[in-house]
Amino acid sequence: VKLYNLSDDGLIRLWTGALMQIHLQHLFSGLDNTPDAQDSLSEQISGYTEWRSPGTPAVSVGWDWTLRIHTHRARSMTTCQRQGLPRSNLMLLDAQGRDLGLDNTSLYLAQWVDVHAARNCTQGGLPWQHEILTKYAPRMDYSPAAQL
């Protein structure tokens, strides 16, 4: 059974409850900076990540992120956080089937992205932080000088 269709305005309309049944797959992620900046190590980097559902039409959601090194008592830890609100082709609907609006949809998606980040795909999760950390944490500069 199809969960959704594409509306004439190019948006996919979806009940908020049905969002949990959408399984997004990682499409690609990238860095914000120009190619020369990507070659150097840094204590903070930022970028974007894109996810989509299988098939056509596809649900498409993307958002920005920041990787930061935090140091406490000579121990370093890298955190990956969402920055700003997600961008998508979704329009979520309330219980009466009314559009929530693009801004409210983005707010709802932000919560969804954060809540599902800790689960893997088989658990209906959205392991985006794992994707970003795996790909970009090796580019971080963990040297003491970078922490000053």
Next chain:
Amino acid sequence: MTALYGQFAQSAPTLEAALAAYRYQVFVERLKWDVPTDGTSERDQFDRLDTVYVLTRGTDGQINGCARLLPTTRPYLLAEVFPELLNGMPVPCSDDVWELSRFAAMDLNAPLTNGQGQMSSPVAVDLLRASIECAAQYGARRLITTSPLGVERLLRRAGFNAHRAGPPKMVHGYPLYACWIEVQNNLNHSIQSAQAAKHVAH
């Protein structure tokens, strides 16, 4: 900043030539796009006599932004080259839907900084407002764009009413996406912003 728009190939060929040279410097020299060129100017098959252009100029009179508007009732970039960006939707073909492409706001006298790409706010915001006003003059109700993904951030930050048409796609190493922009909603928003600015100025 001043904004101009029109069918320059018919009404202002010198301006059209200057715009093609600006596009060459932006898209070929700076952004390294693989697009048709004669070595000094950039035009493709969608630069026709009926093509509508929008440009902005800085206080020094130099072009610092450009955009191209095409009616979807005639051949246009998204329909001919990137229809897959529409996420399965039939390509638009309507008098009130226009395509916005070759959008760039770049001061060529300023050094290229990290992350600037083809977007230098606030010129980009002014250019987009001028493009929407121009499109409205030609009867557009909605705009569809093929743009680098970074444009989506600009639209969001500047408060434009716009949304992606579907998933982005990597083309020559750069993410591209299609975006819908509502003309009337954004015109109202521009008027409100301008009124608020006037109010503050007084």
